[in-house]
Amino acid sequence: ETGVTQTPRHLVMGMTNKKSLKCEQHLGHNAMYWYKQSAKKPLELMFVYSLEERVENNSVPSRFSPECPNSSHLFLHLHTLQPEDSALYLCASSQDAPHTGQGYHEQYFGPGTRLTVT
Amino acid sequence: AQKVTQAQTEISVVEKEDVTLDCVYETRDTTYYLFWYKQPPSGELVFLIRRNSFDEQNEISGRYSWNFQKSTSSFNFTITASQVVDSAVYFCALSEGTNTGNQFYFGTGTSLTVIP
Numbered sequence: 001e002t003g004v005t006q007t008p009r010h011l012v013m014g015m016t017n018k019k020s021l022k023c024e025q026h027l028g029h030n031a032m033y034w035y036k037q038s039a040k041k042p043l044e045l046m047f048v049y050s051l052e053e054r055v056e057n058n059s060v061p062s063r064f065s066p067e068c069p070n071s072s073h074l075f076l077h078l079h080t081l082q083p084e085d086s087a088l089y090l091c092a093s094s095q096d097a098p099h100t101g102q103g104y105h106e107q108y109f110g111p112g113t114r115l116t117v118t
Numbered sequence: 119a120q121k122v123t124q125a126q127t128e129i130s131v132v133e134k135e136d137v138t139l140d141c142v143y144e145t146r147d148t149t150y151y152l153f154w155y156k157q158p159p160s161g162e163l164v165f166l167i168r169r170n171s172f173d174e175q176n177e178i179s180g181r182y183s184w185n186f187q188k189s190t191s192s193f194n195f196t197i198t199a200s201q202v203v204d205s206a207v208y209f210c211a212l213s214e215g216t217n218t219g220n221q222f223y224f225g226t227g228t229s230l231t232v233i234p
Contacts, residue, residue: 042122043209043224056221088161106153107222109163 149215
């Protein structure tokens with residue numbers, strides 16, 4: 001595997017279900033990100049992890065719970081979602097230490113998980 | 119206020135035509151970075167270019183070229199002799215030098231369709 005991979009690629013879940021999205025990066029990066037992409041809206045940054053420590057949480061509802069067990073893996077745990085949470089969820093990684101403010105390295109993205117909440 | 123504006127929502131061109139995608143940004147930082155990404159139908163955003171605020175030289179890579187103008191806060195992207203494979207959504211993004219979370223501010227994207 002190369003680059004950034006995400007599983008599953010498609011997910012349909014009911015509002016009472018619990019599911020998890022998985023992201024894995026094979027680039028040796030030290031920062032990972034979750035984004036939400038909805039139609040006609042800019043990408044929304046949800047969470048940032050640097051060296052496995054969360055450094056940014058952009059006021060995301062608690063029904064989204066991230067987990068970063070190591071620098072190569074990132075999870076997004078989902079529970080009691082709403083239909084408006086239906087979107088493409090993108091994972092990205094970069095070679096950065098975000099807490100230093102060095103925001104110049106490009107982020108590499110995975111193919112995304114298309115989530116539909118029914 | 120939107121930090122990155124891509125006013126063109128959708129563009130259609132006939133194959134082999136040139137096309138320019140506009141990007142206007144807003145920041146008070148003197149150090150910042152601009153990016154272009156391509157998102158084909160498969161969904162994955164593909165990195166195309168990074169430009170820092172101190173380097174105003176235009177760049178050309180094959181059929182792609184970028185025009186960075188600080189005076190107008192613009193970072194436009196031109197595809198020369200477009201091809202069907204260029205059909206995708208293109209995003210412009212800004213990262214500010216003072217941010218501590220490496221947040222990228224993305225525009226809403228321009229959907230390009232190249233008609234054969």
